[in-house]
Amino acid sequence: MKTQICIIGGGPSGLLLGQLCQQAGIDAIVLERRTRDHVLSRIRAGVLEQGFIDLLDEAKVKTRMDTEGYPHDGTVISFEDMEVRVDFRKHTGSSVMVYGQTEVTRDLYAARDETEGKTLFEVDEVEIGNAALNGDEPATVSFLHQGERKTITCDYIAGCDGFHGPSRQAIPAAKRREFERVYPFGWLGILSETKPAHHELIYANSERGFALCSMRREDLSRYYVQAPLTDRPEDWSDDAFWAELKRRIPSRIAEAMETGPSIEKSIAPLRGFVCEPMQYGRLFLAGDSAHIVPPTGAKGLNTAASDIHYLFEALKARYQERDMDALGNYSERALARVWKTQRFSWWMTKLLHRFPDTDPYELRIQRAEIEHLASIESAQKTMAVNYVGLPY
Structure with a gap:
């Protein structure tokens, strides 16, 4: 098989890049390790910056945001019963959209079907x-598919295959530098068919730890509490979760x-991670393959989208303008924004969580x-500008 771009990873990053390439007349094949149904079964958060929404529009992806999305003009930060509302619209003229990552992925797959973009599922041993x-020769990607060893010859490879995928590991260890911060707690989350606690997200800091009230739609809510990494979802009954959540959020909301009943329950560890550089030879990393943020600032999916923006702009310049140097500064441009989102996520996490060594002074x-x-006001504006998304 031959193509211009081989995209490893059929999650939202790889699919978005594939659709942008499709619209620009750049041929791309997407490889996905799992089945389509498995990819669409993953429960993920979904606070989308306007930049992400604009990229979906550019890729001509039809979404259901108008009927199923929640536009948010602000958010609430609480400390015990003290509440602070940060008005995004007032301070930035923009807002964010609460729309589940699973729904984004579903929309992207529908767009790929419509445009007949090539996607291979259940690909292994890449x-x-x-x-x-x-x-300087063309790149190759080999893999097992349907019991056969197959090879794709391409101009460039986009590694959108997540933290545990093969793309980052293909860069020699001596040629990459990795930065990591592992947090000493996780988020215990549940999904429930209940009315959201509030019309906007609530980020809560209490003496018992962090909590977050979020939503998916009018009858589907997502809640989290900070929990030890040693806990397991089965250690928490639904009643125990609700009681703990109510202790951590403002009393007027709790009442x-x-x-x-929960319909899904899981514990996610928190970490910050960055790999430098994000390109090596004809290989370009994007999304979780290059960086991870704790979910506190809602930057994971959105930072992946900014990577895709920078990579697509460089690919477009390469193929449409014959600019052979366009891809050379992808890593530098992407990392400049990556580290800013790392800083914001670190700040939000430090502000709202109780660490094991947190003392009365802190x-x-x-x-x-x-x-x-x-x-x-200027502090609110700084938070709002970062939360709604730094410009590309």
Whole structure:
């Protein structure tokens, strides 16, 4: 098989790049390790920046955001019963859209079907040929598919295959530098067919730890509480979860909250991670294959989208304008924004969580920081600008 771009990974990053390439007349094949149904069964958060929405429009992806999305003009930060609302619309003129990552992926697959883009599922044992990294020859990607070893010859490879995929590992260890921060707690999350606790997201800091109230639609809510990494989902009954959540959020919200059986329950660890560089030879990393953020600032999916923006712009310049140097500064451009989103996610995580070594002094600093946010317009604007998304 031959193509111009081989995209490893059929999640939202790889699919978005595939559709953008399709619209620009750039041939691309997407390889996905799992089945389509498995990809669409993953439960993920979905707070979308306007930049992501604009990319979906550019890729001519029809979405259901008008009927199933939740536009958010602000968010609430709380410390015990103190609440601070940060008005995104007021400070930035923009907002964010709450629309599940699973729904984004579903829309992207529908668009790929409509345009007859080529996607191979259940691809295993992916190997990136040395020519992709060391020489001027076309790149190769070999893999097992339907019981056969197959090879794709291509101009470039986009590694959109997540943290555990083969793309990053194909870059020699001596040629990459990795930065990591592993947090000493996780998020216990449940999905329930209940009315959302509030019309906007609530990020709560309490003496018992962090909590988040979110939603998927009018009758589907997503909630999280900070939990030890040693806990397991089965250790928590639904009643225990609801009781703990109510202890951590403002009492007026807790008293009016609708509860019910969970339909999904899981614990996610938190980490920050960045790989430098994000390109090597003809291989380009995007999304979780290159960086991870804790979910506190809602930057994971959105930072992946900014990678796709920079990579697609460079590919478009390469093929439409014959600019052979366009791809050379992809890593530098992408990493400049990646580190800014890492900083914001670190700040949000540090502000809202109780760490094992948090002492009374640091608790007072957390409270003072949130009081500062409540009283200083410029502090609210700084948070709003970062939350709705830094410009590309």
